[in-house]
Amino acid sequence: MRDTSKLSGSEWTMDDLLSIEQACARHAAGYALDTFPNQMEVITSEQMLDSYVSSGLPVNYGHWSFGKHFLIENAKYRSGANALAYEIVINTNPCIAFLMEDNSLAMQALVIPHACFGHNSFSKGNYLFRQWTQPDAILDYMLFARNYVADCEERYGFDRVEQTLDALHALRDQGLDKYKRPSKLDTRKERAEQAKRLSAAQETMRQAEYYSLVPKSPKAASAAEVFPQNPEENLLYFIEKHAPKLEPWQRELARIVRKIAQYFYPQRQTQVMNEGWATFWHHRLIYDMYDAGEIDQGILLECLHSHTNVVHQREYSSLNPYALGFAAWNEIKRVCENPTDEDREYLPDIAGKDWLETFHDTMQNYRDESFLLQFLTPKLVRDFKLMNIQTLEGLDHWTVDHTAGAEGFKSIRSNLSAAYRLESYMPEISVVRYAHDSDRKLVLHHQSYNGRMLAKAQAEQTMKHLRWLWGFDVTLETIDQNGKLLAKY
Amino acid sequence: MTSVIVDRRPDKGKSTANRQRVLKRLDGALKAQVDKLVSRHKLQDTDKAVEVTIDRKNVSEPSFILDPAAGAFGRIIPGNDQYRVGDKIPRNPSQGQGGGGGQGAGEGSSDEEDTFRFVLSREEYLSLLFDELELPALVRKDLLEIDETRFRRGGVIRYGNPGSVCVARTFKASIGRRVAAEAQYQEALEEAEAALVVARGSGIQSLVNVAELELQEIRRRGADIPFLDPVDLRHRNLVEVQVPSTAAVMFCLMDVSSSMDEKRKDLAKRFFTLLYLFLTRKYKKVDLVFIRHTDQAQEVDEDTFFNGTQAGSTKVLSALSKMSEIVEARYPASRYNIFGAQASDGDSFGGDSTESSAYLLSQLLPCARYFVYAEVGERPAHGSTSLWAAYRSIDSDHFNMATVSARNEVYPALAKLFNKEQ
16 A cells, blocks of 8 residues: 655656645745645646647647657657657646656656746846736737738738748847836737737828839938948847838748747746756755655665656767756855855855855846856866867867866856857857848848858758848848848848 | 656657658659659558658758868877877778767768668658549539538527537527516616605505505516526537448459469559559448459459469450459449449450440440540550450440559559649
């Protein structure tokens, strides 16, 4: 017979999940973890793959690309090349966490604190999520998007909608407001305004027809006027507002694609912090549950086994965000509780402070880039045996320019932090000129740093999509920091 | 704070729609593989799913990404236990990508393989395979003539047996009737009440009595409006409809004389199997009849048909008359769609060819939906055998023939016989 007060074995029931969640909630309250209410959804592996390919969103519009990723991921999963994620959690309110049915009880005991308390509290507290996302509105918005796309397919034809979405998806990464906070998602308002935009567009068309009959006064060509006045980084926004040939519904699709891309903007900037945070808390909460006699030793050991795999850092490979994040948060705790002289020198602000207070403050106010710049400790750099290597195009070797010693620490810290800056892995492209009074040509600039270029074949394919959307000529110029033209597409 | 658990597992098949979309997108690429698939895929195990390999180019999703090899860049590498500042590490070209965090590698790494594989279900495979094929137009027209009687739901009627009462509609009718009747009653009631007041006002007792009686009568009638009345009853109606018969029988006729070696039999078998698969997509149920013949015909089971051996000379007519016999005995043309498929190397002797062709035209084709002849064997013999020559003179829309000399010709032969454009 199974001891009902203590969970053991590998089989689980829905009640077991709930009691794990409640146990975690009790312990988490002691650490003042502020979370959205949890909605745990038990799903099959197929459903897991399904949410996997639509970025974890439980609702999404139909598009073949999701089907393609499903086929690819499914093949990988079936062949055993890839293990599936044990959980997926997205920042909604209530916080929806997908738990796979194949997980053992121990795995569930690991992923519930990880997702439902770690990620959940992070997305409720972190400033990027608070500013950039609306957890109350996203599901409504996705439902709205799905219905709108389906409606368009019915009204304007499957192929045209597909072609439009293909083109918009190609520019998804250029649909972000990186510095300006986006307007709030509100499905009701969105619907009302959409109707307004559509009728305004029709009105403009009518007026344009009328005015075309009126003889034009000879106006001096105001060619000197540059539009847009400032470069526009949000290409999809620019297309939505200014593309000369798009139909109103295509502009709406552009809006939907960029709104969704925007929603994931905070995620990509907080990966190390967020995963580290969730890993730290599942580690902590599992021990708390064990100490309180809520799970047995078998479960604890299985959890620790998985935990160790998750935070394993392979040598001479790319950094594992779970490992780096987990170590970084542990370092913060150590510096708060047992600072060494070295820590006092590099991290005077937090050395000796209350660790929990520091944790909350850090979680709320930083992103990967600033987090690493601020809190990376010399000890972590030594433990991870980090080195910085540099190379140039055409060289057949890397040069080691810093290793994990006292003299290399600051360079490694700033380089590591810079690697998590958006511009270091996403090209910076902006609209600089739109000749709206003449040939309607559009000119874009790709700002190149350190001679980094766009991948040529991909860029040319993407340009085809962009030209199709724009309907007139489009040029993309790669320029270096001195304004010198490096390439043209 | 309340937490909930939701069991989403029954909520299946969300990916199906997107799967259909990507298959549609890949249509061209998949069709190009069909021939290859047919030859590689063993027809015996048609129940198995089929794995296909698709070039990613067909479904590429381009975006602006940084060239992993261009320019100057650095990486942070963990686990260094051997290098010192200034050391040079040879650059592995395949490893050249990825920002320090490994995040930048996201897009690049998804393109590292040029192809991806996935599994088509049997249904998807067959629909791809037979997409271009269709029963000849004439056959389909004929199909509509052979009718079967079925019952299907057809509206609502007022009469029927108690078992077919449609409760919702009956109540609807009852509500309507009661609303109408009660409105009438209210009107009469008000009138009678007014009359009573007038009568009382007049002070004449007899008038008051009459008015009171009238009012009582109306009240009684009002109370009598029944909740359900026989006129409310509604019944679900069943109507007889004529539907085309969905039963089919396929006769497999094969020459098993010694000139039919293993290779030819193999081709014949592939031909039969493909045809069978095709027919099962058009008809609910397809019966199979196997007739093998040398100089005399026998009805046998599938195993014996494909694997048994028999020696003797060849007489095609024997098989055709056997088929005719079985049709008469078991498969009346009024109830079955009869398909004939004959495979032979075309060898036959004496007057057999002409006799067979005449028999086919006069006896079998009038009752068969479609009869196809596949000549199996090495190419030089094709078109010069006596059977081929005799069959060529058959002028009927119910007959067609093709040659098959190698495995990869089986499907094209079938495609020729059932071409949509025909």
